[in-house]
Amino acid sequence: MLERKLTILYGSQSGTAQDLAEQIWRESKMYHFRGNVLPMDEYDVSELISERFVVCVCSTYGQGEEPDNMKRFWKFLLRKSLPTDSLRQVHFGVLGLGDSRYPKFNYVAKKLHKRLVQLGGTSLLPVGLCDDQHDLGYGAVFLPWISQLWEELGRIVPLPAGLHKLNESPREYRWKVDILPATGDERLQPTIGSWPTRYDLYADLQMPNGFQTMVRENRRTTAPDHFQDVRLITFERNPSVGWSPGDVLYVRPRNSPDNLDRLFELFQEHGINLQRDTVIEVKAIDSEMPVPTILRKPLPLGVIAEQFWDLTAIPRARAFAILAKCCDNELEHEKLMEFSSIEGQEELFSYANRPRRTIVEVLQDFPHATRALSLEAMFELFQPIKPRAFSIASAVASNTLQILVAVIEYKTKLSVPRRGLCSHWLRRLTPGDVIGAWVRKSTFELPADKTIPLVMIGPGTGLAPFRGILQERELSETPTAGPLVLFFGCRSATADFHCEEDLKRMEQNGMLKLFCAFSRDQPDKVYVQHLIRKEGMLLKRLLIELGGWVLVSGSSKNMPEAVKEALIEAIGGDAGYIEEMVKSNRYQEETWA
Template identity: 45%
Template sequence: MDDKIRKLTILYGSQTGSAQEVAERIWREARCNHFHGQVKAMDDYTVSELIFERLAVFVCSTTGQGDQPDNMKKFWKFLLRKNLPVDSLRNLRFAVLGLGDSSYVKFNHVAKKLHRRLEGLGAHALCKVGLADDQHDLGADAVVDPWVQNLWNILNIMYPPPVELATQAVSFPSSRWNVVTSDVILSNRTEWLQWEDNSSLCPVLVNQRITHNQHFQDVRLIKLKSSLSYSPGDVVMVRPQNLPESTEQLLEILKHHKLHYLRPDTTLTILNKDDDMPVPPALSLPVTLHQCAQLYWDLNAVPKRYTFQIMCNFTTSELEKEKLQELISAEGQEDLFKYCNRPRRTILEVLSDFPHASANIPISYFFDIFQPIRQRAFSIASSPKAHAGEIHILLAVVQYKTSLFKPRLGLCSNWLASCSINNHLPVCIKKGSFTFPLDKSIPIIMVGPGTGVAPFRSFIQERVCSDSADSDTLLLVFGNRNHMADFHMADEWKSLEHMRKLTLLTAFSRDQPHKIYVQHIIEKESSLMYRWLERGCWIYVAGNANNMPAAVRNAFVTVLQDKGGLAPQQADDFITSMESKGMYQTETWS
């Protein structure tokens, strides 16, 4: 068979790294199925070459208000060109897998649009578009796993491997890169790795807890000194590092490694093995084991199934192998979820549970079992006009209990909380999903419970500094548990309310016997809300992605029914129309 036919190009659009991880998984499995081809971000691919492709898989997430990930925007813009012939991709067979979150109105919007556009250009779909959902009990894998397996079934029927390949036993996938160890001490060790995101190092000016000391939730206001330019609604991207105790735990585990004598200052040189999987810029120079443990590998991450496959392949213990085989089998997916995903068991804890496996994994596979530390996004909580030369971050320190004894810690929030004054953070600015109207006479309703109030602090401060803030055009609905414990920025809001620059409504769920949330306040103040809706207001909702966004939307639908006399479907259609016009925007996170 022509080698060109067995070429499979895998392209991804990924904002947080999840779509990239799935794309790289498909790339690994492609090798085992005797396909070859590159895997890269869509914007790193020469899109004009798409007309020459025979087979392609696209994996993409959806961000903000149904937007493309940053590393897919140029690719998508090219596909939307009106002068492209309707049959320009007639030779292409493709599959699209979307990673989304059904708490968003435009669930997997990008994947659906990409699938339709490719068909509109004459390409032929191999299968239905996959719509993975983070809100599923088993997470995105509930859709990803069967979708990927179905893809291989289809491809191997349509493009059966030649006899000489079909009879070859499929070996275990090789590591993505070669790694050479050395005891030569690096003379040019740097404090930070050189990632490709062009981050700037910004010193911490303030790291202040703003919730009551007795309150269960530690919420921080962190102020950074920065000359970076930004606008209200933008986000600051922060790449954290592992906490010292996690780094030391990994180094302790690796003291018992059977194949390599590893010390914290052991030098690792990472080399290309396959041109389709190049070494990233962060690893282009030699690094120490300690640097990888502190700055590159995410030691807090919940491991993927491939990690368990690697461990099963290399463990020297029959007991461990038997257990690992159960967990990676098709029948063992619920057991794997109960062991790993549901309790949020970290990669370090898994390695500790299987000591014979962790002691025998070749070091080159470390870059397969450990995920790289990803950037985290925070809505900027300051206005450049109000706080020139500063960036403010409002964050809740993530710490929670599962069935495991040790509390689960969010990597970035706990690292940020531990930072001292003058510590430097690697940050960069990205455009946020919120877009605010230029016409300052348009009334704005902002619903921001908890740290969801962050982007609205930026926007309100900007309006105040522009002398365009008043209580007839700015309405903030804030909610949390207790007025005295976690009323974020209370003095600021009350001062603006007193000066008639802001209309403020609050909901504190635990200050009375019955719980009151932001949606209840919207319904309670239905007359006020309806007057603002009649005036053509824009509505913004930010905060946790669980039940709040849908509950708030339903509350506005109820307002339209009760005060506007609309039928249920008419009221829902009214909000849907606002969403399509950008007048109702949501920015939520898990």
């Protein structure tokens, strides 16, 4: 009889793939499977040949790149010396997380699935291709995919006689949480009663290319009366950290004081005796699910709520299942169970996703469930704060590290004001503040030959990576001989022309050909795609005759497709040529929602 062992591996850049992998692990206990859930690079890949059942969950980053914590795993699988039957006894499933706005949608999951088959593995089910653009998010694919996974595993390795599927996972909660009378960590003493705290929960976490950096300047680049606040934030350069043009800075934001106040007011209103200075200790229940390094010490709950729990996140279906388990009110329990079911996903979307309802607001809507919450349940309900990425807008030679940040504010369909967690945290930073950060390679791949023309298209804060590229060329001892063209767009020349002085200086120096579309400075709106259509002669010469590259950066909503259509028209309608540019990496996009 086959052993009931299921190994679950994940490659996760922002933490979402890890969340889904852990959910699969929890559900596996209902079917009496044992086995670890690990980042791919923490797994001994040489053991893969002896596995029977493996599930891989992986996201796709940028231009079809694998996440940082699966690079070694993937490199090993690509070895040409591996026999084509080396995984002949392995049954596997691959679940991918991607975004269909990108040309290489779920590229990592697709190539991992293909490689495992090439090495002799047997696929349990078709590769799952979760799409962040779906109205129901990743759950639209994940929920039916995982249901099919259990069906297929049940067919291959049925439960032994006398053993039945459990109605719920015995590992519903990952960890045990104790309340302590005091903390022994002297570094935490100054934080008690001082909020927001200067204590950094992640200070001891060793990130690749990680460093501490001080804020030197936090300057608004838009006019004071402009509706959009955009910041050029300057950090001191850490001498030990370098980067290349277009590389990305990752930061991990904190919740605002207002959001913290709302959480602890909620606790008080519902009779939950927890304060900011309540010291807790998180302990592992199962060796297969260890406690994260940053939580392996006594901590005030206020630090965790400020720096670990995302109080602004939209809860997923599992959160409602957790609340249902806590709830003794029939009406609340019925609605919570509906939201957590596959059949109730449309209702969940209307309740949570469409109005972008936060987890704290959900708790307010279900008071009976909230009153019964344990600390263990809270660590399941509150998703960890995910790191955010910003294109570096400066060159190493400038001795400063700069990012361009649009501060997010909007109203939901219910007219409730919302603020971006990270952008508002960054706006609150003042000179002298120290934050942790790390650098990652850009999704843009630049030509090694600097004489190759670059056509850069970056409306709004999409300018950021191109400013870094241009600044690097400007400060280089051997400036490029190849043409540099920038199509920039904003609303008004007097309101939101970011880095205007820099761009005009480069244009006057002859190193840059600049085209600016100011959409509101005339009766008819003008966008970058309109200017692109007008420059057909120039673009034909740069892209077709000289083999130039196109880089597009900015909002993912309508701009990328409009730009591509304009370029096709500008070069004479040859859509095939642009598609060939995409395939050969001469046409690249870096966009965001």
